[in-house]
Amino acid sequence: MDEDTLIKQKEKSWRRYDSLLAKLNTPRKKKLSGELITEFCRLHREVCSDLSCAVSAQRSEGVIRYLHTLVGRGHAQLYRFEKVRIWGMRQILREMSARLYYDNCFRLALVIFYGSFAVSMLLGALGDNFCAALIGEDATLQLEKIYSYSAAQRSAEQNVQMSGYYIQHNTSLALQCFASGIFLGLGSIYCLLFNGVVLGAAFGHMLSGPYNDNFLAFVLSHGPFELTGIAVAGGAGLKLGYSIVRTNGLTRLASLRKAAHDSVPLVVTTAALICSAAIIEGFWSPLDLPLFYKAAMGALCTLILFVFIVVLGRKYGEPRSIQSPRP
Amino acid sequence: MRSLSTQLDTTCELVTPENVKFEYRLAGPMLRSFAYAIDFLVKALILVLLAVALKPFGEVGVGFFLVSMFVIEWLYFVAFETFMNGQSIGKRACSLRVINVNGTPLSSQQSIIRNLLRPADQFPALYATGVMFMIFTRRYQRLGDLAANTMVVIEQRITSPSLSAVDVKATEAVHALLPRRIALDSSLKKTVQLYAEKRNKLPRALLVELVQPAVGMLEAQLELPTGIDIDALMCALYRHIYIGNRNIPISDLNTTHA
Numbered sequence: 150m151d152e153d154t155l156i157k158q159k160e161k162s163w164r165r166y167d168s169l170l171a172k173l174n175t176p177r178k179k180k181l182s183g184e185l186i187t188e189f190c191r192l193h194r195e196v197c198s199d200l201s202c203a204v205s206a207q208r209s210e211g212v213i214r215y216l217h218t219l220v221g222r223g224h225a226q227l228y229r230f231e232k233v234r235i236w237g238m239r240q241i242l243r244e245m246s247a248r249l250y251y252d253n254c255f256r257l258a259l260v261i262f263y264g265s266f267a268v269s270m271l272l273g274a275l276g277d278n279f280c281a282a283l284i285g286e287d288a289t290l291q292l293e294k295i296y297s298y299s300a301a302q303r304s305a306e307q308n309v310q311m312s313g314y315y316i317q318h319n320t321s322l323a324l325q326c327f328a329s330g331i332f333l334g335l336g337s338i339y340c341l342l343f344n345g346v347v348l349g350a351a352f353g354h355m356l357s358g359p360y361n362d363n364f365l366a367f368v369l370s371h372g373p374f375e376l377t378g379i380a381v382a383g384g385a386g387l388k389l390g391y392s393i394v395r396t397n398g399l400t401r402l403a404s405l406r407k408a409a410h411d412s413v414p415l416v417v418t419t420a421a422l423i424c425s426a427a428i429i430e431g432f433w434s435p436l437d438l439p440l441f442y443k444a445a446m447g448a449l450c451t452l453i454l455f456v457f458i459v460v461l462g463r464k465y466g467e468p469r470s471i472q473s474p475r476p
Numbered sequence: 477m478r479s480l481s482t483q484l485d486t487t488c489e490l491v492t493p494e495n496v497k498f499e500y501r502l503a504g505p506m507l508r509s510f511a512y513a514i515d516f517l518v519k520a521l522i523l524v525l526l527a528v529a530l531k532p533f534g535e536v537g538v539g540f541f542l543v544s545m546f547v548i549e550w551l552y553f554v555a556f557e558t559f560m561n562g563q564s565i566g567k568r569a570c571s572l573r574v575i576n577v578n579g580t581p582l583s584s585q586q587s588i589i590r591n592l593l594r595p596a597d598q599f600p601a602l603y604a605t606g607v608m609f610m611i612f613t614r615r616y617q618r619l620g621d622l623a624a625n626t627m628v629v630i631e632q633r634i635t636s637p638s639l640s641a642v643d644v645k646a647t648e649a650v651h652a653l654l655p656r657r658i659a660l661d662s663s664l665k666k667t668v669q670l671y672a673e674k675r676n677k678l679p680r681a682l683l684v685e686l687v688q689p690a691v692g693m694l695e696a697q698l699e700l701p702t703g704i705d706i707d708a709l710m711c712a713l714y715r716h717i718y719i720g721n722r723n724i725p726i727s728d729l730n731t732t733h734a
Contacts, residue, residue: 152639152718152719153639153718153719156637160636160637163637164636167633167635171633174561193494194494197492197494197496197498198494198496200496200498201496201497204497207662207665207666207669208718209639209669209672209673209718210669210670210673211637211638211639211673212637212639214634215634215636215637215638216498216637217498217499218631218632218633218634220492220496220498221498221499221500221579221629221631222631222633224490224492224498224579224580225561225562225573225575225579225581225631226561228493228579228580228581304535306534306535306536307535309535309536309539309540310535310536310538310539310542311539312539313538313539313540313541313542313543314539314542316542316543316546317542317543317545317546318542320546320550321546321549321550324550324592324595325595327592328592328593328594328595328596329595329596329599331593331596331619331623332596332599336596336599389623402622405622405623406622406623406624406625409589409593409623409624410585410589413585413588413589413592416588416592431539
C-alpha cells in the first residue's frame with residue numbers, strides 16, 4: 150500500500166482522534182460523556198498500532214512524525230494517575246514530628262545554627278565592636294535606632310504591612326536555604342552559619358546595650374518559631390545534599406530523588422513555622438505588654454515545638470522510610 | 477545504549493502500556509527560556525495589577541501585596557503545572573509540557589519539588605547552574621527536574637500527515653526507467669526517504685555528495701544504467717515507493733490533506 154492510500158484510509162480516524170484530544174486538553178474534561186471516552190480509548194489503541202505498523206513498514210517521515218505527536222499527546226491525556234493525598238491531622242503529626250526527631254541532618258542543622266548563634270551572641274555581647282565589624286557601622290546604628298523606641302507605637306496598619314514583609318522575606322530566605330542544600334549541603338551550611346552568626350551578633354549587641362528591654366520584648370515571642378523554622382529548612386537542605394554522598398545502595402540520582410520526595414513535608418513544616426512566626430511578629434510582638442507576657446508567649450511556642458518534635462516524634466517512633474539499611 | 481540518531485535528534489523514546497514505542501521531542505534551554513520569559517511577564521503583570529488594586533489600602537495594602545508576592549513567587553508554577561497537566565501559561569504558549577520521565581503526567585508532589593529547587597538552578601545568576609545541568613544531561617534536565625524525575629517535552633500539534641514535495645515533471649524520464657516492483661533493503665529505503673525530506677532544507681550539492689555512496693548500490697540493485705542525475709533518481713524513487721505509480725501532482729496531494 151502506498152502512502153497516499155494509507156493516508157486516505159486512516160485519515161478519518163486520525164482526525165477524529167486529534168479533535169478528541171483537543172477536547173480533552175481543556176479543564177472541563179469531566180463533561181465528556183462515557184461514550185466519547187470509550188471512543189477515545191479505542192482510537193488511542195488504533196493510533197498506537199498504526200504507529201508501530203508505520204515504523205516497521207518504514208513509512209515516510211512525515212506520517213511517522215505525525216503519528217508520534219498523536220500518540221504522545223494521547224499518552225499524556227490517558228495516563229494520569231495523580232492522587233492528591235489529603236493527609237489527616239494525625240498523619241501529618243506522625244509524618245513530620247517523627248521525621249524531624251529522628252533526622253540526623255536536622256540535629257546537625259540545629260547544632261550549626263544555634264551553635265554559631267550562641268557563639269556569635271557571646272562575642273557580640275562581650276566585644277563592643279564585634280557586631281559593627283560584622284554587619285557594618287550603619288546597620289548597627291540602624292538596629293539601635295529601631296529599638297530605641299518601643300514597637301508599641303506602631304499602628305495596626307503598620308502591623309499588617311510588617312507581617313506581610315516578614316512572611317515574604319523570611320519564608321523566601323528559608324526556602325532558598327533548603328534549595329541550596331542540593332550542592333552537597335554546602336549551600337545550607339553557609340545559609341545556617343551566615344544567619345546564625347549575623348542574628349547572634351545582633352542579639353548579643355542589643356542585649357548588652359541600652360535598649361535591651363525593647364529588644365527583648367520584641368523578639369522573645371516569635372524567636373522560637375522563626376529560628377527553628379530556619380533550622381528545619383537547613384536540615385532538609387542538608388538531607389538533600391547528604392543523599393548524594395550516602396546513597397544506601399541506590400544510584401546517586403535515585404537517592405537524590407528519594408530525599409527530595411521525603412523533604413516535601415519538612416519544607417511545608419518550615420513554611421508553616423515561619424508564617425506563624427511572622428504573624429506573631431507582626432501583631433503580638435509590638436503590643437505594649439509587660440515582659441512577662443512576651444516571655445510566656447515565647448515559652449508557649451517553645452513548648453509547642455518540644456511537644457511536636459520530641460514528645461510526638463518519640464511516641465510515633467522512627468519512620469520506616471528514613472531507616473537506613475545497615476550493611 | 478542510545479543510538480547515534482537519538483543523540484542527535486534530541487528525542488526521548490518511551491514505551492506505552494499498549495507496547496508501542498513512541499518519541500517525544502525534548503525542549504532545550506532556548507525554548508524553555510522563552511517560555512520562562514512569558515511566565516515572568518505574566519507574573520509581573522499580575523503583580524502590577526495587584527499593586528494598582530491594593531494602592532488605596534495604604535500600609536495594609538502593602539502587607540497584602542508582599543504576601544501575594546511571596547505566594548506568586550513560590551506557587552505560580554506549582555499551581556499551573558498541577559491544574560493544567562504540566563503546563564504553565566508560558567509553556568502552553570510555547571507548546572511545552574512537563575512530564576514524568578516515564579511519559580506519565582507529573583504529580584503535584586513532583587511539581588513542588590522541581591519548583592522549590594529553582595533557587596538552586598538560578599545560582600549564581602540567570603539560571604547558570606540549571607543551563608549547565610541541561611547541557612550535560614541527556615534529557616535536558618535542570619537540577620529541579622533531576623530531583624523530581626521530570627522532563628520538559630515539545631508537544632506539537634501537526635494538523636495532518638504530509639509527504640515531501642517532489643517535482644513530478646523532472647522525475648518523469650527516470651521514473652520510466654524504474655522496474656514496476658521495487659524491493660529495496662531498509663537502509664536504502666531510509667536513505668531515499670531522508671533525501672526527499674531534507675531536499676528543500678539542505679544545499680543540493682551537499683545532499684548529493686552525502687547520498688553518493690548509496691547511488692552505486694541503487695543502480696546495481698535496480699539494474700539501472702549509470703550516469704542518471706542523482707537528484708532526479710532519488711526523487712523518482714521516492715515518488716515510486718511512497719506515492720505510487722499514479723501520476724498525481726504532489727502539490728495536489730498536499731492540499732487534499734491540509
